[in-house]
Amino acid sequence: MQSRTPAPRTTGRPRSAAADTAILAATRTVLVELGWSKLTLGDVATRAGVAKTTLYRRWAGKNELVVDAVAELFDELELPDCGTLADDIEGVVLQFAAILARPEAQNGLMAVVAESCRDDALRERIRASIVDRQKRLVLQGRERAQARGELPPEADPAEAARTVDLIFDMVAGAVVHRTLVSAEAADARWVHDFTRILLTGLTGPAAE
Amino acid sequence: MQSRTPAPRTTGRPRSAAADTAILAATRTVLVELGWSKLTLGDVATRAGVAKTTLYRRWAGKNELVVDAVAELFDELELPDCGTLADDIEGVVLQFAAILARPEAQNGLMAVVAESCRDDALRERIRASIVDRQKRLVLQGRERAQARGELPPEADPAEAARTVDLIFDMVAGAVVHRTLVSAEAADARWVHDFTRILLTGLTGPAAE
DNA sequence: GAGCTTTCGCTACGAGTCGTAGCGTAATGG
DNA sequence: CCATTACGCTACGACTCGTAGCGAAAGCTC
Missing domain, CATH: 1.10.357.10 (Tetracycline Repressor, domain 2)
Incomplete structure (x- = not known):
């Protein structure tokens, strides 16, 4: 349902589940504060306490992120x-x-x-x-x-x-x-x- | 109903009514081609054959323009x-x-x-x-x-x-x-x- | 514990859009 | 003829975008 996890690797560092939760919650918060058109992925990343690149590694773009949120x-x-x-x-x-x-x-x-x-x-x-x-x-x-x-x-x-x-x-x-x-x-x-x-x-x- | 015409001046060059028609029609065309999020006022202006500044003189922003269109x-x-x-x-x-x-x-x-x-x-x-x-x-x-x-x-x-x-x-x-x-x-x-x-x-x- | 793999945070970058300012020109009315 | 307003054009700083590169961290397997 969430981001792209077509083949969850068994090796390497696993993705932080807490980051997913924080990102989706932050998306809803920013959505309330700024609305859809002024919501930027940079804002969401900052609010969630993760790097912007982490966001782009999990979601293809703004649309997919907001749908999940x-x-x-x-x-x-x-x-x-x-x-x-x-x-x-x-x-x-x-x-x-x-x-x-x-x-x-x-x-x-x-x-x-x-x-x-x-x-x-x-x-x-x-x-x-x-x-x-x-x-x-x-x-x-x-x-x-x-x-x-x-x-x-x-x-x-x-x-x-x-x-x-x-x-x-x-x-x-x-x-x-x-x-x-x-x-x-x-x-x-x-x-x-x-x-x-x-x-x-x-x-x-x-x-x- | 359309742009801001709070007090239509009686002096000076009048606003082109043809420009309004062309802009609104161009807005609908670009809306179909690019969708809402990728629609830019620059595209609309180019398609309508008017300058971008003319658009900003009549409408406050993207929202108002699309509502009228x-x-x-x-x-x-x-x-x-x-x-x-x-x-x-x-x-x-x-x-x-x-x-x-x-x-x-x-x-x-x-x-x-x-x-x-x-x-x-x-x-x-x-x-x-x-x-x-x-x-x-x-x-x-x-x-x-x-x-x-x-x-x-x-x-x-x-x-x-x-x-x-x-x-x-x-x-x-x-x-x-x-x-x-x-x-x-x-x-x-x-x-x-x-x-x-x-x-x-x-x-x-x-x-x- | 050693080593491999993947993720993470950070920084920097070119590309593109935004909305505005400035200027010279065009089109009206008095 | 002249004041006034609209128009087209260019240029500008500010911002966001999505990506690349780096070193460090966090797991798993042996």
């Missing part, structure tokens, strides 16, 4: 078991909103997404480190709801996959847009209203 | 009158998706949103130039649907305003996330599925 923020995401589908969704949306409320996530996330428009490798890195981790929650939520009988089992697997993608884009997109574009907090009331509309739209009509 | 893409947005609320929504979402499908919009929009996290003036500029133009469509759509009887008139004005904001974040957020993060086209089928869920969520239950 932001990805760590999403480690804490997990699907709560609140008993009902509505409460589960509300819980996970609130978690997602809490992460996006942090300035280091706001500054970094949109910037790397913008860069990924012209860099397929970066887009894949974002997908593996951040997006897939979120989408997994949608799959878990559906399975759990089906086990409870709140959602019917899927007939067409292809349509089921499309629905998962659609729900994922709706949830993540709405929270991101609310937080970063409208610049207002995705608080409990907003999340509640949003969840109600989404859930009604999903369970209201069985089919078209 | 991208904002022009949203000029064509308008609410179609298809007869039913569902078709109206589908139409406007398709328009929005078509704009976001253009690489100059993808490269520029996310980048300036990311920068706006640390620049309130820039956020206000984005809101005035881009966001409000979209939100107006939501208001128009609701009025038209209420006139048709498809939606009930609003009782509580405060809740009505919250609902408009919520719908706006859901629509814009979902399309942006689908296009830029999931990196898949918001095509007719996707828009249709999305509209169905949204509309069911809105009209299904009158209240909680």
Whole structure:
């Protein structure tokens, strides 16, 4: 997930794991203080207490470094078991909103997404480190709801996959847009209203 | 909307309107070719056939220039009158998706949103130039649907305003996330599925 | 412990961009 | 004709970039 470790050598001095931790933490700190465009790798190195060359030995550039630094923020995401589908969704949306409320996530996330428009490798890195981790929650939520009988089992697997993608884009997109574009907090009331509309739209009509 | 024209002088040589057009068009071209991070104002000036100093005389920096260049893409947005609320929504979402499908919009929009996290003036500029133009469509759509009887008139004005904001974040957020993060086209089928869920969520239950 | 391998911190470097200043010229209005 | 403003051009110091080279440090194997 982190830097380039294609073949971890068994001989020689091992890479300092503490340096990785310090660098990623320093990246988030500088991201908050200076923002994306004014963040320089020299600043990060100084703040982390490592040499600039050490940074370049582990990461290819600013984009990859920030993706890894932001990805760590999403480690804490997990699907709560609140008993009902509505409460589960509300819980996970609130978690997602809490992460996006942090300035280091706001500054970094949109910037790397913008860069990924012209860099397929970066887009894949974002997908593996951040997006897939979120989408997994949608799959878990559906399975759990089906086990409870709140959602019917899927007939067409292809349509089921499309629905998962659609729900994922709706949830993540709405929270991101609310937080970063409208610049207002995705608080409990907003999340509640949003969840109600989404859930009604999903369970209201069985089919078209 | 464009550069700084606080008090357009009546004396002296007037600013070339053709230069504005050429600069904004060149900005979009360079945005496609080089992306946000590698776009330099020197490139834009060369491509537009103007001097670099002319650029700095009109715009404060890269952020403001790109906001204006991208904002022009949203000029064509308008609410179609298809007869039913569902078709109206589908139409406007398709328009929005078509704009976001253009690489100059993808490269520029996310980048300036990311920068706006640390620049309130820039956020206000984005809101005035881009966001409000979209939100107006939501208001128009609701009025038209209420006139048709498809939606009930609003009782509580405060809740009505919250609902408009919520719908706006859901629509814009979902399309942006689908296009830029999931990196898949918001095509007719996707828009249709999305509209169905949204509309069911809105009209299904009158209240909680 | 000896020796090999890899990483680390440090310094220095050319290349490129930034935003500005200065100057002479072009285009308006009074 | 003249004041005023915009324009194109050049040059400048300051900064960041990514890399190379060096000696020292930290592991592993024998």
